[in-house]
Amino acid sequence: MRTGAARGQQGHFHEAGFYRSDAEFRDLIVPFAEEGIAAGEPVIIGYDDRKNALVSSWLTDPSAVTFLADTSLYATPSRAIATYRRLLEFHAARGAGQIRITGELPHPGNGGSFEGWDRYEAAVNTVWDDFPVWGLCLYDTVTAPAAVLAVAARTHPSIVSPSGIHRANDRFQDGREFEALPFAPDPLEQTRPMIEQVDRSAAEARQALAQIGRGRVADAALEDLAIGVTVAVSNALVHGRGPVTVRFWATPDRIVITVHDQGPGPADPLAGLVPTPANSAQPGLGLWLIHQLDIDVAHKQADDGFTVRLRGGTTIG
Amino acid sequence: MIGPVESPRGFGLQDHMCWVHGDGRDYRPRLTEFFSEGLARGLQVAYLGAGRVEELREHLDRFIDVGPLLTGADVRIISFDEIYRAGEPVVPAEVMEKYAAVTQEALASGYQGLRISADVTDLVRAPEHQDAFARFEFLLERYSSRNPLSALCEYRLELGAAVTQFACMHAAVPAGLTPFQVFACDDGAVGLLGDFDVACQAAFKRALQSIQPAPDESTLIFDMSAVRFMDHRALLALDSYAQQCQVPVLVRSMPPVVRRVARVLGLEHLGSVRTGGSG
Numbered sequence: 187m188r189t190g191a192a193r194g195q196q197g198h199f200h201e202a203g204f205y206r207s208d209a210e211f212r213d214l215i216v217p218f219a220e221e222g223i224a225a226g227e228p229v230i231i232g233y234d235d236r237k238n239a240l241v242s243s244w245l246t247d248p249s250a251v252t253f254l255a256d257t258s259l260y261a262t263p264s265r266a267i268a269t270y271r272r273l274l275e276f277h278a279a280r281g282a283g284q285i286r287i288t289g290e291l292p293h294p295g296n297g298g299s300f301e302g303w304d305r306y307e308a309a310v311n312t313v314w315d316d317f318p319v320w321g322l323c324l325y326d327t328v329t330a331p332a333a334v335l336a337v338a339a340r341t342h343p344s345i346v347s348p349s350g351i352h353r354a355n356d357r358f359q360d361g362r363e364f365e366a367l368p369f370a371p372d373p374l375e376q377t378r379p380m381i382e383q384v385d386r387s388a389a390e391a392r393q394a395l396a397q398i399g400r401g402r403v404a405d406a407a408l409e410d411l412a413i414g415v416t417v418a419v420s421n422a423l424v425h426g427r428g429p430v431t432v433r434f435w436a437t438p439d440r441i442v443i444t445v446h447d448q449g450p451g452p453a454d455p456l457a458g459l460v461p462t463p464a465n466s467a468q469p470g471l472g473l474w475l476i477h478q479l480d481i482d483v484a485h486k487q488a489d490d491g492f493t494v495r496l497r498g499g500t501t502i503g
Numbered sequence: 504m505i506g507p508v509e510s511p512r513g514f515g516l517q518d519h520m521c522w523v524h525g526d527g528r529d530y531r532p533r534l535t536e537f538f539s540e541g542l543a544r545g546l547q548v549a550y551l552g553a554g555r556v557e558e559l560r561e562h563l564d565r566f567i568d569v570g571p572l573l574t575g576a577d578v579r580i581i582s583f584d585e586i587y588r589a590g591e592p593v594v595p596a597e598v599m600e601k602y603a604a605v606t607q608e609a610l611a612s613g614y615q616g617l618r619i620s621a622d623v624t625d626l627v628r629a630p631e632h633q634d635a636f637a638r639f640e641f642l643l644e645r646y647s648s649r650n651p652l653s654a655l656c657e658y659r660l661e662l663g664a665a666v667t668q669f670a671c672m673h674a675a676v677p678a679g680l681t682p683f684q685v686f687a688c689d690d691g692a693v694g695l696l697g698d699f700d701v702a703c704q705a706a707f708k709r710a711l712q713s714i715q716p717a718p719d720e721s722t723l724i725f726d727m728s729a730v731r732f733m734d735h736r737a738l739l740a741l742d743s744y745a746q747q748c749q750v751p752v753l754v755r756s757m758p759p760v761v762r763r764v765a766r767v768l769g770l771e772h773l774g775s776v777r778t779g780g781s782g
Contacts, residue, residue: 233723389698392732409760416734420701475735478767 188284188318189225190218191344191352199313201352202342203324204335208240210348213325215288216244217350220359222286223250228277232259232289234296259496260292263306264459264477268315288322295329297370300337301369306365307341309459322346329361333367340364360371364455369484372435372497374442379433388419392431403499410479411498417444417472420495425449426492433489440499451485451492458485505686506696506729507678511537511655514675515617516546517638519647521673523680524622525660527566533682534620535567537655539606542577543620546653549579551621555578558661565589576612579600581605581619584611587626591637599642606652623669624659624746630653632670637713640672641685645717648687649673688726691717692755699737707737721750728756733748735764 187319192199203214215231219241222229231241232254242248260266270287291306292298311319327336339345340359346352359365381394392412399408415432422430426447435442454460458473473494477483482497504518511533514520524530538548552559584599587593602619609617627636640656647654656673658666667681674686674694683697683706693714699707716723725741727733732739735769738761745752757765757774765771 385704388700388734389702391734392698404762405759408761412732412760413734415766416700416732420734424701472735475764475767479763 188320189227190221190284190320191346192284192318192320195320197319197424198311198313198317198323199320199344201320202338202346203322203346203348204327204338205324205348206327211237212240212244213348213350214322214324214346215241218286218288218320219245219251222284222320223247225284227284228252228282229286230254230273230288232287234290237290242337249296251480254289260289260298261480262477262483263302263309264474266306267309267459270476271314274314274319277421284318284320286320286322288324290324290326291324293330293334295326295331295334298459299336300331300367301482304337304341304367305364305456305459307337308359308361308366309456311341311343311361312456313460329498337367352426353468355478361456362454362466366455366485368488369486369495372442372495374435374437374440375444377435379435381434382434383432384429386419386422386432388416388432391415391419391443391445394432394434395441398434399441402436402438403441407441407481407498410476410481411496413479414476414481414483414494414496415443415445417476418443418496421446421472421494422449422492427453437499440497442492443496445496446491446493448491451487455487458483504675506675507680508675509678514540514653514655516651516653516686517542517647517649518675519644519673519686520654520675521654521656521658521670521680522677523658523660523666523670527622530622530657531566531672533655534657536569537620538578538618541653542754545615546618546651547577547579547614547616548618548620548736549581549605549761551581551586551619552581553583553625557583561772574713575615579605583621583626592629592773593626593634593639595635595639595642598639599646602643602652603646603650606650610651616653618653618655620655620657622657622659624657624662625664627658627662627669630665633665633711634709637668637672637710638715640669641713641715644672644674644685645687645691648689667703668713671703671706671710681706683707683710685714690737691720692724692726694726694729698731699733701734701736704736708740711740714744716750723748723750723752725752725754726756727754727758727761730758730761732758733764735768738770738773739762740770742773745773 200225205214217231231251238253259269291303293300339357343355343358345355367449379427380398422445431446446480457470458477484495486493541548550563606617627633670676670681671684682703685698686694688694754773762774765774
């Protein structure tokens with residue numbers, strides 16, 4: 187039995203709220219949490235320390251909710267999906283009638299990068315549909331860039347206002363038609379690559395990586411990049427359209443790799459974010475796998491083909 | 504010798520090597536070298552082929568020159584008819600027993616062991632015979648790792664990509680023939696070597712089907728210390744093999760990069776044996 191605005195909904199009830207002040211933030215989050223506490227539903231709150239403390243001070247019984255203070259939760263979109271999924275499985279197994287989750291995604295306004303999170307917002311409309319979850323994403327309109335707010339406006343089927351009115355969002359864009367934001371090119375991509383390979387095997391790409399990588403980034407990052415370039419090259423060779431071009435750049439503490447083919451890329455715009463059962467070798471598992479690693483992974487679908495970019499080492503941007 | 508090799512020289516008493524040739528002229532110097540070295544090491548050598556023994560001996564006489572010993576008992580000629588059933592897929596255990604018996608005869612006659620070679624292309628030409636022959640190659644690989652039997656198995660290039668299925672079941676193969684190999688470790692574990700990725704996805708799955716635990720084995724252990732890389736597809740294939748195998752399958756010495764993939768896929772259970780290597 188689901189309560190509140192999500193009553194009668196199936197799967198993930200994904201809602202956005204926009205606020206301009208702490209007072210509006212309070213007006214959005216307090217009813218959401220209190221209503222859940224009153225109904226005995228698990229309530230999971232994941233903001234930065236300051237906002238978590240504010241919410242804690244506003245609630246009648248903060249011990250009744252779970253605060254996620256671990257900022258690594260939002261390290262990468264697909265890992266956030268996987269982490270939340272485990273939480274949802276845990277609560278669903280305990281018989282929760284509804285699970286309420288609220289949080290704020292990283293973007294330049296709160297000191298993070300929004301890159302990849304547009305696809306996350308689109309993906310979570312379907313990936314948690316096995317669970318009775320109400321996800322409330324709150325955006326600070328003062329700090330969030332316009333592009334971020336525009337993504338929020340087309341990825342949430344429902345919108346709640348600080349005055350407490352829930353309405354269907356007529357600007358919502360279905361996941362299958364979702365158009366991801368283009369990722370900003372890495373400055374290194376504008377320079378001549380250290381190594382360029384055309385139509386070579388995944389093993390040759392790993393050899394090139396080993397050749398340029400040692401000593402620049404930690405072994406763990408090199409391993410993740412080897413896994414990443416293997417998946418990207420394999421997918422390009424199997425599913426893409428040649429020629430397959432792999433380019434490597436390196437600075438003393440960073441490695442950037444792009445794998446490009448002339449095909450259209452995966453038909454599913456959310457490929458890589460959606461967990462695929464590990465016991466099946468269906469397509470998409472590789473992309474999902476590399477999104478779980480400790481490297482930056484981005485895709486670009488453009489007129490000239492499909493590119494996977496992998497970055498390891500010191501983060502920039 | 505284990506891994507890709509550049510030449511057929513320097514093989515020991517317990518080696519299992521695969522080689523590929525376009526025509527007989529390529530095989531000739533290799534066989535000469537392989538047999539000459541074996542004779543020098545006090546081994547009995549045996550040449551196998553299709554046809555009658557006398558014809559085969561005559562053919563070998565013209566084919567290679569290993570000196571005056573050629574006509575003596577040191578060089579044995581065995582017709583395929585003695586070992587294989589004509590026109591049928593091999594029965595791996597039965598054929599292995601025959602080779603084991605010939606090895607024991609060599610030892611009983613005072614030799615240090617047996618060294619064999621044959622061009623087996625005709626035995627595997629029929630696609631429906633290939634899986635059984637690959638299973639036999641795996642048995643031979645295991646036997647030769649523990650007994651003084653060294654073998655040079657020759658395949659002809661005309662088999663095309665099918666050669667990989669057999670080549671990968673040898674501890675020693677010419678460099679560049681197959682990206683991965685399955686070999687027998689001294690302690691009975693099944694060694695995996697090389698790169699396991701999209702380039703050999705189907706071949707590895709097929710190779711796994713050729714690996715069967717011996718009747719007296721209660722566990723099958725895969726040793727990954729010689730694995731350079733294994734992608735998620737190969738790991739899933741190994742996991743699926745493990746689930747179907749009649750005895751528990753465990754993996755040891757999983758390299759960190761493979762363990763990383765296993766962990767993300769939730770396949771850590773595969774790498775739970777922590778003996779040797781980096782565990």
